[in-house]
Amino acid sequence: MRRLGPVVAAVGALACVAVAGCGTDVTGARREGPAPSTTAKSRPPGAAVPAIASDPVALAGMVRRDTSVSADIRxxxxxxxxxxxxxxxxxxxDFGDLTAGxxxxxxxxxxxxxDGLGIGAYVYRMIGGKYRCVFADERPPVxxxxxxxxxxxxHxxxxxxxxxxxxxxEDAATYVWxxxxxxQVARSYSDFAAKDPQPSPEPTSTAPAPLPKSVALDPELPGTATPSPTATASGPAPTRTPAPSTATRRSPTATQGR
Incomplete structure (x- = not known):
């Protein structure tokens, strides 16, 4: 069974934000309304799909090896x-050219x-064939x-x-590299209880988003060895069995409830 104690506590804190502010920069009481449905994002013709983006095994393995991700989530x-x-x-x-890597x-x-509740969002930048986490937000729902x-x-x-x-x-913030x-260059709030919900601008933060303390990570796609996330110095890490072919592997789906 997955331990969701820290996640539940964080969601409770965010619910508190919705009602009373609780010392954060999200202001005003928010009324209940249906969440928007998720729509598939279109890709430019010929856009290259990173191999790891369609390999959940390799992607999960890389996240578990990233010590900048909180220990509970890993x-x-x-x-x-x-x-x-x-x-x-x-x-x-998701993927795209955000940092000119x-x-x-x-x-x-x-x-x-x-329930597909978002507990962490991260941006990985590729340099020299390896990925490094350059943005992290672990304030659910995100x-x-x-x-x-x-x-x-x-959020x-x-x-x-x-x-x-x-x-x-929902609060939406837009960032550029x-x-x-x-x-952060834009921020808005949408009230789903409104008859015609429209994003309303809110103040943005002028400080750069902090860089996670991450190291360069090899994506370790099928055919290479993957260290166990729980491996210790007491012995060598086992190798991972190659992932199934793309014909039998499903791509990750979008978060539920959005």
């Missing part, structure tokens, strides 16, 4: 379901099993995507009595 990152398979990881990846940047979202060549981070806002499927609204950091 430890709990495992396939979902009673009849779980290696492809049933609660994660997905050596290849498409990855926006990786980690969710809970079942979801990241590439929108118009920019990074968009959305769903709940009242304390809201079900996961029904959010009061400048001088080796992501900088």
């Amino acid at each position: 430890e709990d990152l495992a396939p979902c379901g009673e009849h779980r398979s290696d492809t049933d990881y609660p994660l997905d990846a 050596d290849g498409p940047d990855l926006v990786v979202n980690i969710t809970t099993c079942g 979801y990241g995507s590439v929108t118009g060549g920019r990074l968009e981070i959305v 769903e806002v709940y009242r304390t009595d809201d079900a996961v499927a029904y959010t009061a609204g 400048r001088d080796g950091h992501f900088v």
Whole structure:
């Protein structure tokens, strides 16, 4: 069973934000309304898909090796379901040119099993064939995507009595890459209780988003050895069995409840 104590506590804190502010920069009481449905993002013709973006096993393995990701999220990152398979990881990846690296940047979202609640959003930049985490947001509910060549981070806002499927609204922040950091350039709030919900601008942060303390990570795609996330100095790490062919492997799906 996955340990969701830290996640539940964080969601409770965000629900508190929706009602009373709780000392954060999200202001005003939010009323309940249905959450928007997720739509598939279109890709430019001929856009190259990073191999790891369609390999949930390799993607999960890389996240578990990234010590800048919180220990609880790394430890709990495992396939979902009673009849779980290696492809049933609660994660997905968007991609695009956000940082002018050596290849498409990855926006990786980690969710809970079942309700698909976003618990972490990360951006991985490729340099020299390896990925390094350059942005992390572990304030659930959170979801990241590439929108118009920019990074968009959305936080769903709940009242304390809201079900996961029904959010009061959402805060959306847009970031661009400048001088080796992501900088917030736009922010808005959408109230889903409004008759015609429209994003309303809110103040942005002028400080660069902090860089996670991450190291360069080899994607370790099929055919290479993958260290165990729990390996210690007491012995060598086992090698990973090659992932199934693309004909039998499903691509990660978008987060549920969005």
